[in-house]
Amino acid sequence: MAGDGGGRAARSRRHDPQRRDRIVAACLEVIAEHGVAGTSHRRVAAAADVPLGSMTYHFSGMDELLRAAFGRFASSVAERFERRLAAAATAADARQAVASIIVGEVFGSRRDLVLTHELYTLAAREPAFRAVTNAWMRRSRAALERHFDTTTALMLDALIEGLTIHEALGTQPRDPALVRLAVDRLAGQPE
Amino acid sequence: MAGDGGGRAARSRRHDPQRRDRIVAACLEVIAEHGVAGTSHRRVAAAADVPLGSMTYHFSGMDELLRAAFGRFASSVAERFERRLAAAATAADARQAVASIIVGEVFGSRRDLVLTHELYTLAAREPAFRAVTNAWMRRSRAALERHFDTTTALMLDALIEGLTIHEALGTQPRDPALVRLAVDRLAGQPE
DNA sequence: CGCTGATATGTACGATCGTACGCATCATGG
DNA sequence: CCATGATGCGTACGATCGTACATATCAGCG
Numbered sequence: 001m002a003g004d005g006g007g008r009a010a011r012s013r014r015h016d017p018q019r020r021d022r023i024v025a026a027c028l029e030v031i032a033e034h035g036v037a038g039t040s041h042r043r044v045a046a047a048a049d050v051p052l053g054s055m056t057y058h059f060s061g062m063d064e065l066l067r068a069a070f071g072r073f074a075s076s077v078a079e080r081f082e083r084r085l086a087a088a089a090t091a092a093d094a095r096q097a098v099a100s101i102i103v104g105e106v107f108g109s110r111r112d113l114v115l116t117h118e119l120y121t122l123a124a125r126e127p128a129f130r131a132v133t134n135a136w137m138r139r140s141r142a143a144l145e146r147h148f149d150t151t152t153a154l155m156l157d158a159l160i161e162g163l164t165i166h167e168a169l170g171t172q173p174r175d176p177a178l179v180r181l182a183v184d185r186l187a188g189q190p191e
Numbered sequence: 192m193a194g195d196g197g198g199r200a201a202r203s204r205r206h207d208p209q210r211r212d213r214i215v216a217a218c219l220e221v222i223a224e225h226g227v228a229g230t231s232h233r234r235v236a237a238a239a240d241v242p243l244g245s246m247t248y249h250f251s252g253m254d255e256l257l258r259a260a261f262g263r264f265a266s267s268v269a270e271r272f273e274r275r276l277a278a279a280a281t282a283a284d285a286r287q288a289v290a291s292i293i294v295g296e297v298f299g300s301r302r303d304l305v306l307t308h309e310l311y312t313l314a315a316r317e318p319a320f321r322a323v324t325n326a327w328m329r330r331s332r333a334a335l336e337r338h339f340d341t342t343t344a345l346m347l348d349a350l351i352e353g354l355t356i357h358e359a360l361g362t363q364p365r366d367p368a369l370v371r372l373a374v375d376r377l378a379g380q381p382e
Numbered sequence: 383c384g385c386t387g388a389t390a391t392g393t394a395c396g397a398t399c400g401t402a403c404g405c406a407t408c409a410t411g412g
Numbered sequence: 413c414c415a416t417g418a419t420g421c422g423t424a425c426g427a428t429c430g431t432a433c434a435t436a437t438c439a440g441c442g
Contacts, residue, residue: 037228053391121308124359155373162353168315182346244421
Protein backbone atom coordinates (compact mmCIF):
# COMPACT_ATOMS: atom_id res chain seq x y z
CA MET A 1 0.00 0.00 0.00
CA ALA A 2 1.12 3.56 0.62
CA GLY A 3 4.69 3.82 1.74
CA ASP A 4 5.53 0.31 0.73
CA GLY A 5 8.68 1.67 -0.73
CA GLY A 6 7.62 4.24 -3.21
CA GLY A 7 7.14 6.90 -0.62
CA ARG A 8 10.56 6.46 0.93
CA ALA A 9 13.30 8.85 0.00
CA ALA A 10 15.75 7.21 -2.34
CA ARG A 11 18.62 7.54 0.12
CA SER A 12 21.46 5.14 0.12
CA ARG A 13 20.77 2.06 2.05
CA ARG A 14 23.72 -0.01 1.03
CA HIS A 15 25.63 -1.47 3.86
CA ASP A 16 23.06 -0.66 6.43
CA PRO A 17 24.17 -2.95 9.23
CA GLN A 18 21.23 -2.08 11.42
CA ARG A 19 18.79 -3.23 8.80
CA ARG A 20 18.47 -6.80 10.03
CA ASP A 21 18.13 -5.67 13.62
CA ARG A 22 15.48 -3.17 12.70
CA ILE A 23 13.48 -5.88 10.98
CA VAL A 24 13.73 -8.13 14.01
CA ALA A 25 12.64 -5.34 16.32
CA ALA A 26 9.74 -4.45 14.05
CA CYS A 27 8.74 -8.09 13.92
CA LEU A 28 8.39 -8.16 17.70
CA GLU A 29 6.18 -5.08 17.58
CA VAL A 30 3.97 -6.64 14.96
CA ILE A 31 3.69 -9.87 16.92
CA ALA A 32 2.83 -7.95 20.08
CA GLU A 33 0.08 -6.13 18.27
CA HIS A 34 -1.35 -8.69 15.86
CA GLY A 35 -0.09 -11.98 17.22
CA VAL A 36 1.94 -14.57 15.37
CA ALA A 37 -1.27 -15.40 13.53
CA GLY A 38 -1.45 -11.89 12.13
CA THR A 39 2.23 -11.42 11.38
CA SER A 40 3.17 -11.29 7.72
CA HIS A 41 6.23 -10.27 5.78
CA ARG A 42 4.36 -7.29 4.47
CA ARG A 43 3.31 -6.01 7.84
CA VAL A 44 6.76 -6.41 9.30
CA ALA A 45 8.35 -4.71 6.31
CA ALA A 46 5.97 -1.79 6.66
CA ALA A 47 6.65 -1.53 10.40
CA ALA A 48 10.40 -1.62 9.86
CA ASP A 49 10.12 0.79 6.94
CA VAL A 50 12.02 -1.51 4.61
CA PRO A 51 10.99 -2.84 1.22
CA LEU A 52 9.23 -6.17 1.06
CA GLY A 53 12.16 -7.69 -0.78
CA SER A 54 14.38 -7.20 2.24
CA MET A 55 12.41 -9.87 4.06
CA THR A 56 13.44 -12.73 1.87
CA TYR A 57 16.86 -11.23 1.46
CA HIS A 58 17.73 -11.17 5.14
CA PHE A 59 15.71 -14.19 6.26
CA SER A 60 15.17 -17.48 4.55
CA GLY A 61 11.51 -17.45 5.52
CA MET A 62 8.98 -16.68 8.21
CA ASP A 63 10.35 -19.33 10.54
CA GLU A 64 13.83 -17.91 10.61
CA LEU A 65 12.44 -14.46 11.20
CA LEU A 66 10.31 -15.64 14.11
CA ARG A 67 13.19 -17.54 15.63
CA ALA A 68 15.44 -14.52 15.42
CA ALA A 69 12.79 -12.27 16.91
CA PHE A 70 11.92 -14.53 19.82
CA GLY A 71 15.57 -15.32 20.40
CA ARG A 72 16.29 -11.66 20.88
CA PHE A 73 13.22 -11.21 23.06
CA ALA A 74 14.01 -14.12 25.35
CA SER A 75 17.59 -13.05 25.66
CA SER A 76 16.63 -9.52 26.61
CA VAL A 77 14.17 -10.65 29.26
CA ALA A 78 16.63 -13.17 30.66
CA GLU A 79 19.26 -10.48 30.91
CA ARG A 80 17.01 -8.21 32.93
CA PHE A 81 16.12 -11.18 35.10
CA GLU A 82 19.75 -12.01 35.76
CA ARG A 83 20.68 -8.43 36.53
CA ARG A 84 17.88 -8.01 38.99
CA LEU A 85 18.81 -11.22 40.78
CA ALA A 86 22.54 -10.63 40.73
CA ALA A 87 22.03 -7.44 42.68
CA ALA A 88 20.75 -9.42 45.64
CA ALA A 89 23.31 -10.08 48.35
CA THR A 90 21.47 -11.88 51.13
CA ALA A 91 18.86 -14.62 50.94
CA ALA A 92 16.23 -12.13 52.04
CA ASP A 93 17.30 -9.84 49.25
CA ALA A 94 16.92 -12.68 46.81
CA ARG A 95 13.40 -13.46 47.97
CA GLN A 96 12.53 -9.82 47.69
CA ALA A 97 14.05 -9.73 44.22
CA VAL A 98 11.94 -12.66 43.08
CA ALA A 99 8.83 -11.02 44.46
CA SER A 100 9.60 -7.76 42.72
CA ILE A 101 10.26 -9.57 39.48
CA ILE A 102 6.84 -11.12 39.69
CA VAL A 103 5.13 -7.94 40.70
CA GLY A 104 6.31 -6.12 37.70
CA GLU A 105 9.90 -5.15 37.43
CA VAL A 106 10.63 -7.62 34.66
CA PHE A 107 7.21 -8.38 33.25
CA GLY A 108 6.13 -4.81 33.53
CA SER A 109 4.52 -4.27 30.22
CA ARG A 110 1.61 -6.00 28.61
CA ARG A 111 3.70 -6.15 25.49
CA ASP A 112 6.17 -8.50 27.16
CA LEU A 113 3.41 -10.64 28.60
CA VAL A 114 1.84 -11.06 25.21
CA LEU A 115 5.15 -11.86 23.56
CA THR A 116 5.97 -14.38 26.24
CA HIS A 117 2.77 -16.28 25.64
CA GLU A 118 3.12 -16.15 21.91
CA LEU A 119 6.51 -17.76 22.33
CA TYR A 120 5.24 -20.39 24.73
CA THR A 121 2.46 -21.28 22.36
CA LEU A 122 4.86 -21.72 19.49
CA ALA A 123 7.22 -23.74 21.64
CA ALA A 124 4.45 -25.98 22.90
CA ARG A 125 3.85 -27.14 19.35
CA GLU A 126 7.15 -26.82 17.50
CA PRO A 127 10.34 -28.24 18.96
CA ALA A 128 12.43 -25.73 17.03
CA PHE A 129 11.17 -22.98 19.30
CA ARG A 130 11.69 -25.08 22.36
CA ALA A 131 15.40 -24.47 21.95
CA VAL A 132 14.70 -20.80 22.58
CA THR A 133 12.55 -21.38 25.63
CA ASN A 134 14.94 -23.98 27.01
CA ALA A 135 17.87 -21.60 26.79
CA TRP A 136 15.79 -18.94 28.49
CA MET A 137 14.69 -21.30 31.25
CA ARG A 138 18.23 -22.48 31.77
CA ARG A 139 19.43 -18.95 32.31
CA SER A 140 16.59 -18.12 34.69
CA ARG A 141 17.14 -21.27 36.65
CA ALA A 142 20.86 -20.70 36.87
CA ALA A 143 20.26 -17.20 38.17
CA LEU A 144 17.88 -18.55 40.79
CA GLU A 145 20.26 -21.30 41.78
CA ARG A 146 22.83 -18.76 42.81
CA HIS A 147 20.54 -18.02 45.72
CA PHE A 148 18.35 -21.09 46.22
CA ASP A 149 18.77 -24.84 46.10
CA THR A 150 17.81 -26.62 42.89
CA THR A 151 14.41 -27.76 44.08
CA THR A 152 13.39 -24.38 45.36
CA ALA A 153 14.67 -22.72 42.21
CA LEU A 154 12.40 -24.93 40.14
CA MET A 155 9.41 -24.10 42.29
CA LEU A 156 10.09 -20.39 42.22
CA ASP A 157 10.47 -20.50 38.48
CA ALA A 158 7.10 -22.20 38.21
CA LEU A 159 5.52 -19.71 40.58
CA ILE A 160 6.83 -16.85 38.47
CA GLU A 161 5.35 -18.36 35.35
CA GLY A 162 2.04 -19.03 37.00
CA LEU A 163 1.59 -15.62 38.56
CA THR A 164 2.69 -14.10 35.28
CA ILE A 165 -0.16 -15.87 33.57
CA HIS A 166 -2.61 -14.61 36.12
CA GLU A 167 -1.23 -11.16 35.60
CA ALA A 168 -1.67 -11.45 31.86
CA LEU A 169 -5.19 -12.83 32.04
CA GLY A 170 -6.54 -11.48 35.27
CA THR A 171 -8.31 -8.23 35.48
CA GLN A 172 -7.79 -8.33 39.21
CA PRO A 173 -4.84 -6.35 40.52
CA ARG A 174 -2.08 -8.54 41.81
CA ASP A 175 -1.34 -8.19 45.46
CA PRO A 176 2.35 -7.61 46.30
CA ALA A 177 1.85 -8.90 49.82
CA LEU A 178 0.37 -12.13 48.54
CA VAL A 179 3.23 -12.59 46.10
CA ARG A 180 5.71 -12.03 48.87
CA LEU A 181 3.92 -14.56 51.06
CA ALA A 182 3.95 -17.17 48.32
CA VAL A 183 7.67 -16.68 47.72
CA ASP A 184 8.36 -16.98 51.42
CA ARG A 185 6.29 -20.13 51.74
CA LEU A 186 8.23 -21.74 48.92
CA ALA A 187 11.66 -20.44 49.77
CA GLY A 188 11.38 -19.09 53.27
CA GLN A 189 12.67 -22.02 55.21
CA PRO A 190 15.81 -23.55 53.69
CA GLU A 191 16.09 -27.26 54.27
CA MET B 192 -9.77 -30.37 -2.22
CA ALA B 193 -10.80 -33.99 -2.26
CA GLY B 194 -13.74 -34.68 -0.05
CA ASP B 195 -14.64 -31.04 0.20
CA GLY B 196 -18.18 -32.04 -0.31
CA GLY B 197 -18.24 -33.79 -3.62
CA GLY B 198 -16.96 -37.02 -2.19
CA ARG B 199 -19.59 -37.20 0.46
CA ALA B 200 -22.65 -39.24 -0.17
CA ALA B 201 -25.62 -37.04 -0.93
CA ARG B 202 -27.52 -38.17 2.14
CA SER B 203 -29.92 -35.92 3.84
CA ARG B 204 -28.26 -33.65 6.29
CA ARG B 205 -31.20 -31.49 7.07
CA HIS B 206 -31.77 -31.04 10.72
CA ASP B 207 -28.49 -32.46 11.72
CA PRO B 208 -28.30 -31.20 15.29
CA GLN B 209 -24.80 -32.55 15.84
CA ARG B 210 -23.46 -30.54 12.95
CA ARG B 211 -22.50 -27.48 14.96
CA ASP B 212 -20.90 -29.59 17.67
CA ARG B 213 -18.94 -31.55 15.15
CA ILE B 214 -17.58 -28.34 13.67
CA VAL B 215 -16.55 -27.09 17.09
CA ALA B 216 -14.83 -30.37 17.90
CA ALA B 217 -13.04 -30.39 14.57
CA CYS B 218 -11.96 -26.82 15.14
CA LEU B 219 -10.22 -27.83 18.36
CA GLU B 220 -8.39 -30.59 16.55
CA VAL B 221 -7.22 -28.22 13.86
CA ILE B 222 -6.06 -25.69 16.43
CA ALA B 223 -4.19 -28.36 18.33
CA GLU B 224 -2.40 -29.43 15.19
CA HIS B 225 -1.85 -26.20 13.28
CA GLY B 226 -2.34 -23.52 15.89
CA VAL B 227 -4.76 -20.63 15.75
CA ALA B 228 -2.45 -19.12 13.17
CA GLY B 229 -2.99 -22.07 10.86
CA THR B 230 -6.69 -22.51 11.44
CA SER B 231 -8.95 -21.65 8.53
CA HIS B 232 -12.56 -22.23 7.66
CA ARG B 233 -11.49 -24.59 4.94
CA ARG B 234 -9.32 -26.72 7.15
CA VAL B 235 -11.95 -26.97 9.85
CA ALA B 236 -14.63 -27.82 7.31
CA ALA B 237 -12.46 -30.57 5.89
CA ALA B 238 -11.70 -31.94 9.35
CA ALA B 239 -15.37 -31.93 10.30
CA ASP B 240 -16.36 -33.34 6.92
CA VAL B 241 -18.86 -30.61 6.26
CA PRO B 242 -19.11 -28.28 3.29
CA LEU B 243 -17.35 -24.95 3.47
CA GLY B 244 -20.65 -23.13 3.37
CA SER B 245 -21.60 -24.57 6.74
CA MET B 246 -18.95 -22.47 8.37
CA THR B 247 -20.55 -19.15 7.65
CA TYR B 248 -23.96 -20.64 8.13
CA HIS B 249 -23.38 -21.84 11.68
CA PHE B 250 -20.92 -19.16 12.79
CA SER B 251 -20.87 -15.50 12.03
CA GLY B 252 -17.12 -15.61 11.53
CA MET B 253 -13.83 -16.97 12.72
CA ASP B 254 -14.08 -15.21 16.04
CA GLU B 255 -17.35 -16.79 16.99
CA LEU B 256 -16.03 -20.18 15.99
CA LEU B 257 -12.93 -19.76 18.10
CA ARG B 258 -14.92 -18.54 21.05
CA ALA B 259 -17.25 -21.51 20.83
CA ALA B 260 -14.36 -23.93 20.51
CA PHE B 261 -12.35 -22.56 23.40
CA GLY B 262 -15.45 -22.18 25.51
CA ARG B 263 -16.15 -25.86 25.13
CA PHE B 264 -12.53 -26.75 25.78
CA ALA B 265 -12.23 -24.66 28.94
CA SER B 266 -15.48 -26.00 30.23
CA SER B 267 -14.43 -29.58 29.70
CA VAL B 268 -11.10 -29.11 31.44
CA ALA B 269 -12.72 -27.25 34.32
CA GLU B 270 -15.20 -30.06 34.75
CA ARG B 271 -12.47 -32.67 35.03
CA PHE B 272 -10.69 -30.40 37.48
CA GLU B 273 -13.76 -30.02 39.66
CA ARG B 274 -14.53 -33.70 39.65
CA ARG B 275 -11.04 -34.64 40.67
CA LEU B 276 -11.07 -32.13 43.50
CA ALA B 277 -14.58 -32.91 44.67
CA ALA B 278 -13.55 -36.49 45.30
CA ALA B 279 -11.17 -35.33 48.00
CA ALA B 280 -12.50 -35.63 51.55
CA THR B 281 -9.69 -34.58 53.83
CA ALA B 282 -7.19 -31.76 53.48
CA ALA B 283 -4.47 -34.31 52.79
CA ASP B 284 -6.61 -35.77 50.05
CA ALA B 285 -7.01 -32.33 48.54
CA ARG B 286 -3.27 -31.71 48.51
CA GLN B 287 -2.75 -35.05 46.88
CA ALA B 288 -5.45 -34.25 44.33
CA VAL B 289 -3.77 -30.99 43.40
CA ALA B 290 -0.47 -32.77 43.00
CA SER B 291 -1.98 -35.44 40.82
CA ILE B 292 -3.71 -32.83 38.71
CA ILE B 293 -0.38 -31.20 38.08
CA VAL B 294 1.41 -34.43 37.42
CA GLY B 295 -0.92 -35.38 34.70
CA GLU B 296 -4.37 -36.45 35.54
CA VAL B 297 -5.96 -33.36 34.10
CA PHE B 298 -3.33 -32.03 31.74
CA GLY B 299 -2.36 -35.43 30.56
CA SER B 300 -2.16 -34.91 26.87
CA ARG B 301 0.02 -32.63 24.86
CA ARG B 302 -3.07 -31.71 22.93
CA ASP B 303 -4.61 -30.09 25.99
CA LEU B 304 -1.40 -28.30 26.84
CA VAL B 305 -1.20 -26.83 23.38
CA LEU B 306 -4.83 -25.78 23.39
CA THR B 307 -4.44 -24.18 26.79
CA HIS B 308 -1.60 -22.01 25.63
CA GLU B 309 -3.33 -21.10 22.44
CA LEU B 310 -6.22 -19.88 24.51
CA TYR B 311 -4.01 -17.96 26.93
CA THR B 312 -2.28 -16.26 24.06
CA LEU B 313 -5.55 -15.17 22.56
CA ALA B 314 -6.82 -14.01 25.92
CA ALA B 315 -3.66 -12.05 26.63
CA ARG B 316 -4.38 -9.88 23.62
CA GLU B 317 -8.14 -9.87 23.12
CA PRO B 318 -10.47 -9.13 26.01
CA ALA B 319 -13.27 -11.11 24.37
CA PHE B 320 -11.38 -14.31 25.11
CA ARG B 321 -10.62 -13.19 28.60
CA ALA B 322 -14.23 -13.88 29.46
CA VAL B 323 -13.56 -17.54 28.69
CA THR B 324 -10.39 -17.72 30.75
CA ASN B 325 -11.95 -15.77 33.60
CA ALA B 326 -14.86 -18.17 33.81
CA TRP B 327 -12.44 -21.08 33.76
CA MET B 328 -10.26 -19.55 36.46
CA ARG B 329 -13.27 -18.76 38.59
CA ARG B 330 -14.38 -22.38 38.48
CA SER B 331 -10.91 -23.67 39.29
CA ARG B 332 -10.51 -21.25 42.12
CA ALA B 333 -13.91 -22.07 43.54
CA ALA B 334 -13.05 -25.76 43.45
CA LEU B 335 -9.81 -25.08 45.27
CA GLU B 336 -11.48 -22.87 47.82
CA ARG B 337 -13.63 -25.73 48.95
CA HIS B 338 -10.46 -27.15 50.48
CA PHE B 339 -8.08 -24.22 50.98
CA ASP B 340 -8.32 -20.61 52.10
CA THR B 341 -8.53 -17.94 49.43
CA THR B 342 -4.89 -16.98 49.55
CA THR B 343 -3.65 -20.53 49.32
CA ALA B 344 -6.08 -21.29 46.52
CA LEU B 345 -4.62 -18.44 44.50
CA MET B 346 -1.09 -19.67 45.05
CA LEU B 347 -1.94 -23.24 44.17
CA ASP B 348 -3.68 -22.10 41.05
CA ALA B 349 -0.58 -20.20 40.02
CA LEU B 350 1.63 -23.16 40.83
CA ILE B 351 -0.51 -25.39 38.65
CA GLU B 352 -0.23 -22.98 35.76
CA GLY B 353 3.49 -22.62 36.18
CA LEU B 354 4.30 -26.29 36.42
CA THR B 355 1.99 -26.91 33.52
CA ILE B 356 4.07 -24.56 31.42
CA HIS B 357 7.22 -26.34 32.42
CA GLU B 358 5.58 -29.57 31.47
CA ALA B 359 4.58 -28.21 28.10
CA LEU B 360 7.97 -26.74 27.32
CA GLY B 361 10.36 -28.89 29.24
CA THR B 362 11.85 -31.99 27.84
CA GLN B 363 12.79 -32.99 31.35
CA PRO B 364 10.45 -35.42 33.06
CA ARG B 365 8.53 -33.81 35.87
CA ASP B 366 9.16 -35.22 39.29
CA PRO B 367 6.02 -36.20 41.23
CA ALA B 368 7.84 -35.95 44.53
CA LEU B 369 8.93 -32.41 43.77
CA VAL B 370 5.41 -31.44 42.83
CA ARG B 371 4.11 -32.90 46.04
CA LEU B 372 6.73 -31.00 48.01
CA ALA B 373 5.82 -27.72 46.35
CA VAL B 374 2.13 -28.24 47.08
CA ASP B 375 2.89 -29.04 50.68
CA ARG B 376 5.09 -26.01 51.08
CA LEU B 377 2.33 -23.76 49.79
CA ALA B 378 -0.59 -25.45 51.44
CA GLY B 379 0.91 -27.70 54.07
CA GLN B 380 0.67 -25.48 57.07
CA PRO B 381 -2.68 -23.70 57.31
CA GLU B 382 -2.46 -20.33 58.98
C1' DC C 383 36.97 8.14 -14.25
C1' DG C 384 34.77 3.75 -16.11
C1' DC C 385 34.11 -1.35 -14.91
C1' DT C 386 32.38 -4.91 -12.24
C1' DG C 387 30.66 -7.91 -8.81
C1' DA C 388 28.11 -7.75 -4.71
C1' DT C 389 24.06 -6.00 -2.57
C1' DA C 390 19.44 -4.47 -2.24
C1' DT C 391 14.85 -3.62 -4.27
C1' DG C 392 10.32 -3.62 -6.83
C1' DT C 393 7.11 -6.41 -9.00
C1' DA C 394 4.67 -10.28 -10.57
C1' DC C 395 2.73 -15.02 -9.70
C1' DG C 396 0.30 -18.84 -7.85
C1' DA C 397 -1.90 -20.26 -3.73
C1' DT C 398 -4.96 -19.61 -0.08
C1' DC C 399 -7.79 -16.96 2.66
C1' DG C 400 -12.81 -15.29 4.50
C1' DT C 401 -17.11 -14.47 2.99
C1' DA C 402 -21.34 -13.39 0.11
C1' DC C 403 -24.97 -15.23 -2.44
C1' DG C 404 -27.89 -17.77 -5.76
C1' DC C 405 -29.62 -22.38 -6.02
C1' DA C 406 -30.88 -27.04 -4.49
C1' DT C 407 -33.27 -29.64 -1.10
C1' DC C 408 -36.54 -31.02 2.26
C1' DA C 409 -40.43 -30.67 6.04
C1' DT C 410 -44.74 -29.14 6.38
C1' DG C 411 -49.71 -27.38 5.78
C1' DG C 412 -53.45 -27.59 2.62
C1' DC D 413 -50.00 -35.08 -3.71
C1' DC D 414 -48.49 -30.40 -4.45
C1' DA D 415 -47.04 -25.65 -3.21
C1' DT D 416 -44.07 -23.16 -0.29
C1' DG D 417 -41.00 -21.31 3.04
C1' DA D 418 -37.06 -22.51 5.70
C1' DT D 419 -32.74 -24.57 5.70
C1' DG D 420 -28.24 -25.97 4.02
C1' DC D 421 -24.82 -26.11 0.27
C1' DG D 422 -21.44 -25.13 -3.72
C1' DT D 423 -19.09 -21.72 -5.97
C1' DA D 424 -17.16 -17.51 -7.26
C1' DC D 425 -14.84 -13.08 -5.90
C1' DG D 426 -11.67 -9.75 -4.08
C1' DA D 427 -8.00 -9.45 -0.89
C1' DT D 428 -3.79 -10.92 0.97
C1' DC D 429 -0.35 -14.08 1.58
C1' DG D 430 4.90 -15.94 0.83
C1' DT D 431 8.28 -16.04 -2.36
C1' DA D 432 11.12 -15.95 -6.79
C1' DC D 433 13.57 -13.25 -9.84
C1' DA D 434 14.95 -9.63 -13.08
C1' DT D 435 16.51 -5.16 -12.43
C1' DA D 436 18.59 -1.12 -10.29
C1' DT D 437 22.22 0.66 -7.35
C1' DC D 438 26.60 1.41 -5.27
C1' DA D 439 31.70 0.39 -3.15
C1' DG D 440 36.10 -0.68 -4.61
C1' DC D 441 39.67 -1.25 -7.98
C1' DG D 442 42.59 -0.51 -12.18
